[in-house]
Amino acid sequence: MHFATRGSGRKLRAGISVIGLMAVLTTGLWGPEARAQSFRFNDIRVEGNERVDPNSIVSLLDLPRGQTVSAGELNAAYQRLQNAGIFETVEIAPSGSTLVVRVNEWPTIRRINIEGNSRLDDEELTALIDSTPRRVYAPNVAESDAAAIADAYQQSGRLAATVTPRIIRRGDNQVDLVFEVAEGSVTEIERLSFVGNRDFSDRRLRRVLATKQAGLLRAVIGRDTFVADRINFDRQLLTDFYQSRGYADFRILSVTNELARDRGAFFITFNVEEGPSFDFGAVTASSEIPGLDAAEYLAVSQIDPGDTYSPQAIDNAVTRMERLAIRNGLNFVRATPQITRDPRNLRLNVNFVLERGPRIxxxxxxxxxxxxxxxxxxxxxxxxxxxxxxxxxxxxxxxxxxxxxxxxxxxxxxxxxxxxxxxxxxxxxxxxQPTGSLSLGGAYSTDSGIGLNVGYQESNFLGRGQTLSFNISTGTDATSSNLTFVEPYFLGRDLAARFSIFYDTSDFDEADYNTRVVGFSPALTFPVSENGRLQLSYRLAKESILDVDADSSPIIQREEGAAYTSSVGYSYTYDTRRTGLDPNSGVLLRFGQELAGLGGDSEYIKTTASGTAQTRVWNEEVTLRATLEGGAINALNGDTTRITDRFFLNTRQMRGFERLGLGPRDTNAPNEDALGGNMYAVARLEADFPLGLPEEYGISGGVFFDAGSVWSLDDTSGFGGNAVDDGFSLRTAVGVSVFWTTPLGPLRFNFAKALSKEPYDRTQVFNISVSTSF
Incomplete structure (x- = not known):
């Protein structure tokens, strides 16, 4: 940090000392008592004060009248006045039996200005300073304020910023205090490098750190500026990364920050010692508490020999054991892990000692x-x-x-x-900290075209920990809006209560009909296991099919109009992405059913399921992902499903085809609208990998293979009485992807080729969408 302060404050204080010393040593003022280093006075006269009461000055002197005073006592009195911080100059001079005190008060601050700042606004910087208008100017406070402003610039990466406090004299013993700011340029991180890493590349380790290298988007990315405090956070991130992968002996030997000659960039080097990667060896439990079965507690550890060692795994095991003790009515039971090394086999043996803890x-x-x-x-x-x-x-x-x-x-x-x-x-x-957010932005995808998004969310509504959100999304051919309220601890339990109101419309270019859905849905969500959550919901909606073209299939024409759907449902989610022991792998499973027919016009049961698994290979450079999903809707009591209920595959679910581009279609109707299907299934295999470009550019690549289909209709009587082919027909596609993390969001560019399709399917070679992470 570099900042300049006005030297006049120091010079003034030096002048004060000289004046005081001259007053003490001037023999014409002191007379015989001065030469004896002592004197006596009966009165104190204060001169030059305007705001400060004379009695206050006399009280600060704290000198007795009518008694002999030494030169040391007089100097101490002088120092007390000087250090009070309210006088610009102080002079003490005996005059016979009277002590004359002449003071010149510091001026009052009339106005405070900050000049030269553009990156940080006045309001932000003014909040950092202690100097205040209509109060006495103090040079030491002004210097401290300059340091605080310079520190704020340091935190934003501008290490070369200087701040100079200056005073402009005005009438009536007033001054304007001006902080002159020279911001300088941003000190970027030109390179992040590592020494001593063997098992992981520099590119992989850079992704772990919060700090980033300066790159193509340096004008809008804030994490590529040097902030010293962020280095400590990076050290912890790097340590957690290695230890969670079995490197129990990992150490960061040093972190060097080298400033370039022009002071415009930093070169940061992490010197690390990886050590070997350990696996768990024997995992046992022993009890020092009579009657406590150690085997019962070992069973909940969920650690198997051969698993990669992880401190988080041990911590989770200890937590499960201690919670089991509480459920068994045993308090103050502690599970203490004792680790022994097997360096030959690179194993760590763990014994959990169950013992009594202190009764606190x-x-x-x-x-x-x-x-x-x-x-x-x-x-x-x-x-x-x-x-x-x-x-x-x-x-x-x-x-x-x-x-x-x-x-x-x-x-x-x-x-x-x-x-x-x-x-x-x-x-x-x-x-x-603020918990509300108002968002306004645009979006584009080949599915929905150009759109506008407006949203408001308060995650701590009225300080009750509740969430209130409102969102409107508009596209070229679709509009979606919803209002949602969530109480995360309904009835004082880990039970999330949600209430949503929604209004959605569509006007697809690919179809000659419109839809409108309006309704509400309350739901309750609660945990059923460490990784599993269950949601119970109800949904009441009015679903309308509007503006059906005369050239559309008779199937759609018969479904035109409004229908009310009243349904109850449940969904179960099993997620190991954060609680799993392997940091490179995770599984997300979902299964749900919806039963419609509790009143309303529609009667069906809809079932959906999906599963996604992900892992990283080749030193975590390549991410492999597999997804399988499907669904079925069965109409009840002789009813038929409507197009608003049936399944379609969008371009995220099945690449290489347009939205509404595959599945049953009335090919005899003039506009050949897609009809959707009562069943669907799709499998996606993906691999994401770096392209060799600088990591800070945020550009990576991928390949994918998709296979799936939509099929089955209740009503197959199409145009001219011809039957619509609603049989199963597998479609497949392959392609490549380019991922780009931009300040506007993560974008995904897909280039796909349909390998197998039906003649009436509508393919798509290229599409853009917002990338979603697993």
Whole structure:
């Protein structure tokens, strides 16, 4: 950090000392008492003061009248006046039996201006300074303010910024305080490199760090500027990355920050020592508590010999064991992992020792800093209340959950000794941050064309931890809007209650009919296992098929009009992407059913299922992903499904074909509208990999293979009485993708070739969409 401050403040203070010293040593003023280094005075006369009361100055001197005063005592009195910070000059001079004190007060600040700043606005910088208009100017405070402003520029990557405080004299002993800012250029990170890494490439490790290299988008990417505080965060990210992959001995030996000669760029080098990768060896449990079955607790560890070693796996196992003890009615049980090394086989043997912990109880939980968020929103993240046994692991877990809420910029949770033995007090100190967002943006895809998105979301509504959101998305041929309210802890339990109102319309270029769907849907979601969640929902909607063209298939013409759908449903989700022990692999499974017919016009049962698995290979450079999904809708009581209920495959589900481009189609109708199907199935195989371009450009590539179909209709009587072919016919496509992470969002460019198709299918070679991550 570099900042310049006006030297007049220091010069003035030096002048004060000289004046005072001359006053003390001038023999014409002191007389015989001065030569004896002592004197006596009966009165104190103050001169030059305008705002400060004379009695206050006399009180600061703290000198006795009528008594002998040494030169040292007089100097100490002088120092007290000087250090009070309210006088520009101070002079002390005895005159007979009177001590004359002449002062020149610091001027009052009339106005504060910040000049030369463009990257950081006045409001942001003014909030950092302590100098205030209509108060006395203090040079040391102005210098501190300049340092604070310069530090703000350092945090934004402008290390060469200088800040100079200056005063402009005005009448009536007033000044204008001006901070002159020379912002300088952004100090970018020209290169991030690593020394000592053997198993992972520099490119792979750069993706781990929050800091990025400067590249093509340096004008809009903020993470490529040098911020010293971010390096410590990067060190932790890098350590977690290696340790979660079995590198128990990983160390960061040093991090060097080398500034270029022109001070415009940094070269950062991480010097690491990887060490070998370990697997789990023997995993055992032993009990020091009479009557406690160690085998029962070992069974919940979910660690198998041969698994890659991970501190997170051990932490999860300890948490499961201690929670099992609580469910069994045993408090203060601690599972302590003891690790022994088998260096020959690169194995780490783990023995979980079940033992009694100290008998400590929670006296109370104190929460501070939450001006808006209610206490109960924070308290519900604790799995304990006052009077419960104290568990340090649960406190750390609660702290992580509080931080994960997103309501606070900082959240510290600490335990301290209580008022009595065996008691602790848990202090929660939070700093709130804005939780509302208003978004306005545009979008483009080959499916929906050019669109406008407007959205509002408040994730901590009225400080209750509730979510309220409203979104409108418009495209060339579709409009979607919804209002959603979520209570994450309904009835004080881990039970999310959601209520949504929706209004959707479509006017597809590929079809000569329009649709409109309006309705509402309440739902309840709750956990049923560590990785599984179940959702129960209800849906009431009015679904309309409008403006059906005369050239459309008679099947669609018979479905024209409005129908009410009243349905109940459930969906189960199993997700190991965050809780799985393998950081390179994950599974996401979904299964759901919807039963319509509880009133309304439609009667059917709809079933959908999907599964996605992902893993990284070749030193985590290549990501392999496989997805299988399908669905079926069965009309009940002789009813037939409508086009608003049936399945279609969009360009994300099946590449190489247009939206509404495959499936049953009335080829005898003039416009050959797609009819959708009662069943669908699709499989996608993908591989994503780097293209050798600089990682900071955010461009990577991929290949894919898709196979799927849509089939089955209840009504097959088409144009001219001809039957529509609704049989199963497999379509396949291959292609390549280019992924580009832009400031506007991650984009995906697909180039596809349909390998197998029906003559009436409509293919698509190229499409653009927003990329979604697994």
């Amino acid at each position: 109880f929670v006296e109370r939980i104190d929460i501070e800093g939450n001006a808006t968020t209610l206490d109960r929103v924070i308290r519900r993240e604790f799995n304990m209340v006052e009077g419960d046994p104290f568990n340090p692991r649960e406190i750390r877990a609660a702290a992580e959950r509080i931080r994960a809420l997103g309501y606070f910029s900082n959240a510290d949770v600490e335990a301290r000794d209580g008022t009595g033995p065996g008691q602790v007090i848990i202090d929660v100190d939070v700093e709130e």
